[in-house]
Amino acid sequence: xxxxxxxxxxxxxxxxxxxxxxxxxxxxxxxxxxxxxxxxxxxxxxxxxxxxxxxxxxxxxxxxxxxxxxxxxxxxxxxxxxxxxxxxxxxxxxxxxxxxxxxxxx
Amino acid sequence: xxxxxxxxxxxxxxxxxxxxxxxxxxxxxxxxxxxxxxxxxxxxxxxxxxxxxxxxxxxxxxxxxxxxxxxxxxxxxxxxxxxxxxxxxxxxxxxxxxxxxxxxxxxxxxxxxxxxxxxx
Numbered sequence: 001x002x003x004x005x006x007x008x009x010x011x012x013x014x015x016x017x018x019x020x021x022x023x024x025x026x027x028x029x030x031x032x033x034x035x036x037x038x039x040x041x042x043x044x045x046x047x048x049x050x051x052x053x054x055x056x057x058x059x060x061x062x063x064x065x066x067x068x069x070x071x072x073x074x075x076x077x078x079x080x081x082x083x084x085x086x087x088x089x090x091x092x093x094x095x096x097x098x099x100x101x102x103x104x105x106x
Numbered sequence: 107x108x109x110x111x112x113x114x115x116x117x118x119x120x121x122x123x124x125x126x127x128x129x130x131x132x133x134x135x136x137x138x139x140x141x142x143x144x145x146x147x148x149x150x151x152x153x154x155x156x157x158x159x160x161x162x163x164x165x166x167x168x169x170x171x172x173x174x175x176x177x178x179x180x181x182x183x184x185x186x187x188x189x190x191x192x193x194x195x196x197x198x199x200x201x202x203x204x205x206x207x208x209x210x211x212x213x214x215x216x217x218x219x220x221x222x223x224x225x226x
Contacts, residue, residue: 044216050209087151089211091210
């Protein structure tokens with residue numbers, strides 16, 4: 001199985017800060033990496049697919065990059081509504097696996 | 107708009123069975139692959155099972171293989187998860203999720219989830 005490791009597990013930041021979350025795969029997954037946002041008590045929401053494709057309706061302050069084993073989710077200017085947990089997920093090979101999550105606190 | 111509504115969760119004793127259902131609306135259900143994904147209380151996300159649009163191909167996580175069965179009814183726009191031999195570690199919110207068209211294993215729509223609690 002492909003193990004996905006996110007760092008950090010949590011972070012505290014201020015409104016307007018630039019925030020970076022990293023996701024590392026145990027083996028190369030090409031660009032088969034998705035990012036989700038989950039707010040408390042809610043279902044996950046797809047933010048970015050295939051490493052860098054921003055989903056329709058997702059603010060442009062969110063960006064994704066990377067290929068192979070190392071990936072990054074960047075929030076260029078953190079907003080209060082971005083308080084959430086973020087998960088990466090590899091779509092390269094079954095079983096599809098998620099990172100353990102990164103909790104962003106404002 | 108796309109809507110996925112799970113039902114069937116509840117409290118069940120270890121070793122018991124439960125059947126979850128997911129009713130889909132707002133899209134052409136029969137054209138999409140579907141998955142079940144779960145989240146234990148306070149924990150991360152775990153993919154559980156997947157079924158192609160026709161139902162011909164099905165996959166399971168090792169943790170549920172042999173105990174869970176996924177199925178779908180395209181005429182009634184629903185996907186189900188039959189769970190047998192439930193264990194305490196199966197306690198979780200179970201989400202029904204749609205695979206994004208043209209994007210393998212990318213889940214673009216999720217239901218609100220249904221809670222399964224396995225406890226004596």
